[in-house]
Amino acid sequence: MQIAMVSAECAPIAKAGGLGDFVQGLAHELIKSGEAVEVWLPAYDVLRRELISGLDEMGPRLQVHFGGQQIECRLLRGNVEGIPVLLFDPLSGHRFFGRSCIYGEADDAERFAFFCSAVLAHFAQLERPPDVLHCNDWQTGLLPVLLAEHQGEEAQARTCYTLHNVGYQGKVQPSLLEQVGLDAAALMTPGRLADPHEPGVANLMQGGIRYAGFVNTVSPRYAWEVQSTEQGMGLQSLFQENRHKFGGILNGIDESVWGPEVDAHIPVNFGPGSLPKKAVNRRELRLRLGLQETEKPIFAVVSRLDRQKGIDLIQHAVRYALAEGGQMVLLGSSLDPAITRAFESLKAELGSGPDCHLELGYDEALAHLIYAGADMILIPSLYEPCGLTQLIAMKYGTVPIVRRVGGLADTVFDAHYSDKSFEARNGYVFDDATEDALEGAMSRAIALWRRFPQYFRQLRANGMRGDYSWRKPAQDYLKIYKKLCALSVRAGTG
Structure with a gap:
């Protein structure tokens, strides 16, 4: 089967979050299963091109209709750790992907609308198009719409559309639809792209949901939440209408990258049968971050710092862990200046004492060491479509303390209150997004760590x-x- 994964990210060459890990991990596994997979990606100027082997232009160049112009676009093909990649490189003064970033530009909607148009142009010229186009998030939500309007139902039916975060829907002015050659007047109806809550606004994610052949979220629990709770962010009825083609599939992790037995970033490799070796990594973590060597549990946070992640609860957890005689390590960064200032203030308040280190940034090697060395990891998310943090942490013998939402609820089973067998219990879970609920879970974890270490090891x-x-x-x-x-x-024979 020929599968094209169309995405704004692919680790390790273009990663801003979990989407990049998703594309890399799923592509690797599909290729291992014998499928023909290619990742289609914008040719950002910040791509880690040193990791792309055999990168070369393939012809012919595309002529992409956008904004009343024909924009020439190069296609570059290469290979990233066994994954074939196709890069779309527009030759235009717009510099769509020459911004020294992946996201965060005022015209992100136009940038990714161009990408969808370029994908459509490439699809149209192929003698044998891919059997499946796997689209991801709002940045590619226009693609199923474009395929339906320009290529017909047979092409539209090929699309799988995965939603990694319904909180970001791609709400734009209808004029953007005209820029990619669509009839905005025809599409701006409640049954198509008109946003249900903002009159005169087009919703790109809504378009992808309505037009794709199949739609899924990245965990079963999150699929239920977006249909049945406020986590649908205004699209609950749309998900319910399309439940015949909607479901949830839990993400995985790439164990060749995130596996303590093989991880090149940590001082000593270990596994379930050699768990005592984790102590060496704990000592190295303390040494690197200037923490004292002591009989205290190490709590960790490894997270993007935004409101979805429960930043107020994270700040409270830092103080509570220290007050209860633990150590705290945080690694995270934010695109929101107000959130960055809040954590800088917390760091200044706590100083660089022997039991606390807040690292405001992202360091891949340090993330691996934290997973390998910490005792418990905190994930108090307000919502969490899947979450990779808890999966990685558990693989490294670090016990997760999580809020019962999304993929966290699908993967973490409480040490005391789960209906699972003891052998299946793997962490601590709390329900309410309150300081008291968080403290309750943390205090239970600390008590088990101190009073019943053999059960904590289990x-x-x-x-x-x-x-x-x-x-x-x-x-x-x-x-x-x-x-x-x-x-x-x-559809092709109908």
Whole structure:
């Protein structure tokens, strides 16, 4: 099967968050299963081109209709750690992808609308188009719409559309639709792209949901939440209307990258059968961050710092961990200046004492060392479509303390209150987004760590033995792809 994964990110060459890990991990596993996969990606100027082998231009160049112009676009093909990649490089004064960043520009909607138009132009010229186009998030939400309007139902039926975060929907002015050659007047109806809550605004994610052959979120719990709770961010009825083609598939992690047995970033490799070696990594973590060597549990936060992640609860957790005789390590950064200032203030308040280190930035090697050395990791998210942090942490024997939302609820089972067998329990869970609820879970974890260390070790081992790989999710996606292929055949002969 020929599969094109269309995305704004792909680790390790273009990563701003979990989407990059998703594309890399799923592509690797599908290729291992014998499928022909290619990742289609904008040719950002910040791409880590040193990691792309055999990069070369392939012809012919595309002529992309955008904004009343024909914009020439190069296609560059290469390979990233065994994954074929196709890069779309527009030759235009707009410098769509020459901004020294992936996201964060005022014209992001126009940049990714151009990308969708370029993908459409490439698709149209192929003798044998891909069997499946796997689109991701609002940045590619226009692609199923463009395929339906310009290529017909057979092409539209090929699209799988994965939603990694419904909080970002791509709300734009209808004039953007005209820029990519669509009839805005025809599409700006409630049954198509007109946003249900903001009159006169086009919703790109809504368009992708309505037009794609299949739509999914990245965990079953989050699929239920966006249909049934405020986590649908205004699209609850849309998800309910499309439930016949909607579901949730839990993400995996790439164990060749995130596996303590093989991780090149940590001082000593270890696994479920050699858990005592984790202590060496704990000592190295303390040494690197200037923490004292002591009989205290190390709490950690490794997170993007934004409101979704429960930043007020994170700040409270830092203080509570220290007050209860623990150590605290935080690694995180924010695009929001107000949030950055808040954490800078917290760092200044706490200083660089022997039990606390706040690292405001992102350091890949340090993230690996934190997972390997910490005892517990805090994830008090207000909502969490899937979450990779808890999966990685458990693989490294670090016990998660999480709020019962989204993928966190699907993967973390409380040490005391879960209905799972003891061998399946792997962390601590709380429900309310309050300081009291967070403290309750943290205090239970601290008590077990201090009073019953053998049971705490069992929690670590339970988590490490879990299968968080891409093996099962990849098979679930393959089942969807096969259904889409059958749909496109029927649409082509209808």
